[in-house]
Amino acid sequence: MSDIASRVKAIIVDKLGVDETEVTPEASFTNDLGADSLDTVELIMEFEKEFNIAIPDDQAENIGTVGDAVSYIEENAK
């Protein structure tokens, strides 16, 4: 697993209180990991902080799964 993927996973485990094994690339924050709309906003903010990036709202809307988050950050993190 890439460094980015493992850091993303750690944030998700911490914020959503889920088990590490549930955090697969296909897992949807809302459908599989029990996140509501506020949880999702919080996750995006944590990614921004951890990777020192700004994720615009229209881009954030497209980040629905763990894999989406990892790819977005891989493309945009400095």
Place this chain on the structure above:
Amino acid sequence: MEFRRVVVTGLGTINPIGNSIAEYWENLENGVSGAGMITHFDASKFKTQFACEVKNFDAKEHFDRKEVRKLDLYTQYALVAVKEAMADCDLNLESEDLTKAGVIWGSGIGGIKTFLDEVKGYANGDGTPRFSPFFIPKMISDIAAGHISMKYGFQGPNYGTVSACASSSHAIIDAMNYIRLGKADIFITGGSEASVNEAGLGGFNSMQALSTNNEEYATASRPFCKSRDGFVMGEGAGCLILEEYEHAKARGAKIYAEVVGGGMSGDAYHLTATHPEGRGAINSMTMALNDANLKPEDVDYINVHGTSTPVGDIPETKAVQSVFGEHAYNLNISSTKSMTGHLLGAAGSVEAIASILAINNQTVPPTINHKEQDPEIDEKLNLTLHKAQKREIRAALSNTFGFGGHNASVIFKSFSK
């Protein structure tokens, strides 16, 4: 108009002298002080370095990790007290009409720790706003009522009351009135507060409202005593389940007491000081007696607001004498804040519980820590000093007064069919 009767069918608490109703009563009866040096944060730079903190509370024992991050401590205390009361009242949620089940919950300040942490984070940053999406729904002082309703599915009237240290008394009175009027059959009510933190302590310290008697912290909460120097901050929650009498009877519920009257008034006088002659307190107690259809002689115990400040204690005893006349000398009066400290918005709820338990046990919990008679307080009043007293208690009145001049008095009566 004939009102429906309202009874108390469940109790729960977490407070500085008890993490359950049984423990709370045992310590009330034995006159145990809940004060200690502050452990929640480093208070070494504060004028006051002690408080009545809740002890042995571990949020992880009550909430899962994801849940706990969304709950300010004041809401955590609320949910813990509600859980005990709901188990105690033994309501079958499956067969209840939950649209007739409401929640009215008081908190003077709400999530002050959440506010402090979030604003601190912003102030320490580079100006980029990174407020948590949970900041507002964690902090607001109505959110405890919201969480309680979600937990138990109560879909009736739902809101928070805010009147500083009278908040949870107002909650109890509102709940009583809505049941009387048929707007609901059952209420989870009470209040919670969790402000033993830098902002809470620092703010009250600056007002010179708190005792700074760090050396004698265990006995610093000494209502009516000449040497008192301010209140001692407490924290925690108290929960009462109020239920329409026929509803309680039909399901064979245990009944602790009847809630028979509420009085409310405004001092219209000063931000923080009580009216010197206790004008608002007189009006509040008088309204409660009238609402309960009781004469002063029908009351045997008053759980006073009695915060351990001269500006509060003296006018309150004057007000009691003005309302109760000669009967004031037959009353037992006590301030359980001498043991619990001042739970601010939760004070009304834990003191209502103390009043109800006093009726159930026919025992008046004491005013502890009293050392020296205050010449401004009539020495013939029975302030129930040092030790609990056994006596007949037919009805008990609980007073709470909040900054802003909000006064609320609630009367509980020994239950009889």
